[in-house]
Amino acid sequence: FMELSRKVMQIQPSATLKTSAMAKQMIADGIDVINLGIGEPDYQTPDNIKQAAIDSIQNGKASFYTPATGLPELKRAISARIEADHGYHFDPSQIVVTDGAKMALFTLFQVILNPDDEVLLPVPYWVSYSEQVKLASGVPVEVGTDRQLRFTVADLEAQRTPKTKALVLNSPQNPSGLVFSQEELTAIVNWAVKNDILVIADEIYEKLLYNGNHFTSVLELGDANMDHIVLINGVSKAYSMTGWRIGYAAGPKAIMAKMGVVLGHAASNPAAVSQYAAIEAFSGDQSSVETMRQGFEARLNELYPLISGLPGFKMTGGKPAGAFYMFPDVTEALRLTGYSDTPAFVQAVLEDAHVGLVPGEAFGLPGHVRLSYATDMELLREAYRRLQKFMEQKI
Ligand code: PLP
Numbered sequence: 001f002m003e004l005s006r007k008v009m010q011i012q013p014s015a016t017l018k019t020s021a022m023a024k025q026m027i028a029d030g031i032d033v034i035n036l037g038i039g040e041p042d043y044q045t046p047d048n049i050k051q052a053a054i055d056s057i058q059n060g061k062a063s064f065y066t067p068a069t070g071l072p073e074l075k076r077a078i079s080a081r082i083e084a085d086h087g088y089h090f091d092p093s094q095i096v097v098t099d100g101a102k103m104a105l106f107t108l109f110q111v112i113l114n115p116d117d118e119v120l121l122p123v124p125y126w127v128s129y130s131e132q133v134k135l136a137s138g139v140p141v142e143v144g145t146d147r148q149l150r151f152t153v154a155d156l157e158a159q160r161t162p163k164t165k166a167l168v169l170n171s172p173q174n175p176s177g178l179v180f181s182q183e184e185l186t187a188i189v190n191w192a193v194k195n196d197i198l199v200i201a202d203e204i205y206e207k208l209l210y211n212g213n214h215f216t217s218v219l220e221l222g223d224a225n226m227d228h229i230v231l232i233n234g235v236s237k238a239y240s241m242t243g244w245r246i247g248y249a250a251g252p253k254a255i256m257a258k259m260g261v262v263l264g265h266a267a268s269n270p271a272a273v274s275q276y277a278a279i280e281a282f283s284g285d286q287s288s289v290e291t292m293r294q295g296f297e298a299r300l301n302e303l304y305p306l307i308s309g310l311p312g313f314k315m316t317g318g319k320p321a322g323a324f325y326m327f328p329d330v331t332e333a334l335r336l337t338g339y340s341d342t343p344a345f346v347q348a349v350l351e352d353a354h355v356g357l358v359p360g361e362a363f364g365l366p367g368h369v370r371l372s373y374a375t376d377m378e379l380l381r382e383a384y385r386r387l388q389k390f391m392e393q394k395i
Contacts, residue, residue: 007134007135007137008135010134011131011134011135012131019037019346019350019356019357019358019359019362020035020037020038020356022350022356023035023037023350023356026350026354031354032354033350033354033355033356034354034355034356034375034379034382034383034386035355035356035375036355036356036357036371036372036373036375036380036383037356037357037358037370037371037372038356038372038374039174039324039325039372039374040236040237040240040242040372040374041237041240041242041292041296041324041374042374042375042376043240043292043295044240045239045240045241045243045244045277046239046240046281046288048280048284048285048288049239049241049277049278049280049281049284050277051280052276052277052279052280052284053244053273053274053276053277053280055276056272056273056276056277057273061272061276062271062272062273062276063272064272065268065269065272066269066272066275067269068260068263068264068267068268068269069095069096069097069256069259069260069263069269070095070096070097070098070248070269070270070275071097071272071275071276071279072092073279074097074275074278074279074282075092075093075095075097076092077278077279077282077283078090078092078095078097078248078250078282079091079092079095079250080282080283081282081283082219082231082250085206085217086217086219086220087219087220088217088219088220088223088226090250091253093253093256094250094251094252094253094256095248095249095250095256096248096249096250096256096259096260096263097246097247097248097269097270097275097278098246098247098248098249098263098267098270099245099246099247099267099270099271100234100236100245100246100247101202101204101232101233101234101236101247101248102128102247103245103247103267103270104232104234104247104248104249104259105128105129105132105200105202105232105249106128106132106135106136107249107259107262107263107266108200108230108232108249108255108259109132109133109135109136109138110136110262111255111258111259111262112136112165112166112198112255113133113136113137113138113165113166114137114138115137115138116137116138116139116163117137117138117139117163117165117166118138118139118140118141118161118163118164118165119133119138119139119140119141119164119165119166119167119168120141120143120156120159120160120164120166120167120168120197121133121140121141121142121143121168121364122142122143122145122151122155122156122167122168122169123142123143123144123145123363123364123365124145124149124173124175124176124327124360124363124364124365124368125142125168125170125363125364126170126174126175126202126363127362127363129168130364138165139163141159141164142159142364143155143156143158143159144158148316148317148318149173149176149178149316149317149327150178150180150184150317152184152187153187153188153191156188156191156192157191160195160197164195164197165197165198166197166198166199166200167188167192167197167198167199167200168200168202169185169188169199169200169201169202169218170201170202170203171185171201171202171203171205171215171322172205172206172208172209172215172321172322172323173205173322173323174205174323174325174363175323175325175327175358175360175363175368175370176317176320176325176327177317177320177321177322177323177324177325177326177327178317178320178321178322179209179213179214179215179321179322180216181216182216182220182221185216185218185221186221189218189221189225189228189229190225192228193224193225193228196228197228198228198229198230199218199225199228199229199230200230200232201217201218201229201230201231201232202232202233203215203217203218203231203232203233204232204233204234204236204237204238204247205237205322205323205324206233206238207237207238207289207293208237208238208293208296208322208323208324209293209321209322210293210296210297210300210301210320210321210322211297211300211301211319211321213321213322215322217231218231219231226251226252227252229251230249230250230251230252230255231249231250231251232247232248232249233247233248233250234246234247234248235247235277235278235281235282237323237324238281238289239281239288239289240292241274241277241278241281244271244274244277244278245270245271245274246270246274246275246277246278246281296324296373296374298377299324299373299374299375299377299380300319300320300324300326300373302377302380302381303326303373303380303384304319304320304326306381306384307326307328307371307384307387308328310328310333310384310387310388310391311332311333311336311391311395312330312331312332312333312334312335312336312337312391313328313329313330313332313333314328314329314330314331314332315328315329316328316329324372324373324374325370325371325372325373326370326371326373327360327363327365327368327369327370328368328369328371329367329368330342330345330367330368330369331367333345333391334367336391336394336395337391337394337395338394341359341361341366342359342360342361342366342367342368342369343359343361345359345369346358346359346369348390348394349387349390352390352393353386353387353389353390354386355383355386355387355390357369357370357371358370358371371383
């Protein structure tokens, strides 16, 4: 009976959540779907972390509000973790703890954007960046890449205008698993600083690097850049804690202080029990991170040659270096099977082969599909067999 907000009407539902919901519905209906469409580790949260949460409930600490931007002990634990991993020191006042990294990004865009300010998003990019920018009255601007999915300063420069406010730099990248080298990062960050553009570095997959590939954080490029960098990270992927909803932003004090103001009116603090769990995640025994990483690596190494060998599937970016996704170019598979676009192909794969994928449209790059290998190896093998059979039948 009433007109809804114009801002909200231009927002698309999260496509990964949509495919995932469809797959989940089929599973609920008793259909044996293997859902490779979801972006979460299948491992349990490590026991030491669970125990810290249980303790905080039993000793009564989890019963109360915490400061809106997070417990001081948690900020200290985050600061210490970052310093140990990357040699850069954030004062705890430069850290804001949020309901997942997603909420850190959402709040950050609210704080930095004025109407029509532009945010550069190199394709392919994680679904939520563009919609969050729009919700903050900003304009997402896609940055093209080469066939290997890597972008350069020239690609950024081609999209820069006087309204360019920020650039989202996601490494290791969802959906392609691409990791930027120190040389590439240096060139990109230098360009941003020179042009007074804020670099939003989403490093949530930083712990998931495979086969000897090395991750360089933007924090390692030199302290002079730090007034132009906001780091986004969290516990979801590294510690298998997607359900706990703890992420953070770390960066210039003025930005972080305003994020605190927004959060104070919007969410207040993230669940106290999750914050106590996160303290243990960041400061406790880190060996489970490596155990899980090795698990993902074994899956990648077995699945990669299989998926690359499917008719019409091309791994344009080469073997993924990090995260837990593959992002094959399926333009040739579409041609071979006659589907008009990736969503139609993905729908058919779900309905006929009972395998859940995500269309590249969700990442600003049609003609690709994303599949997650954060699933049991036996299920991955079966998913491959189903895809292979699907392709054989449709060609
Ligand atoms: N950034 C990227 C690139 C992601 O893939 C995700 C989750 O899928 C997030 C951020 C958000 O993670 P969370 O809100 O669970 O911390």
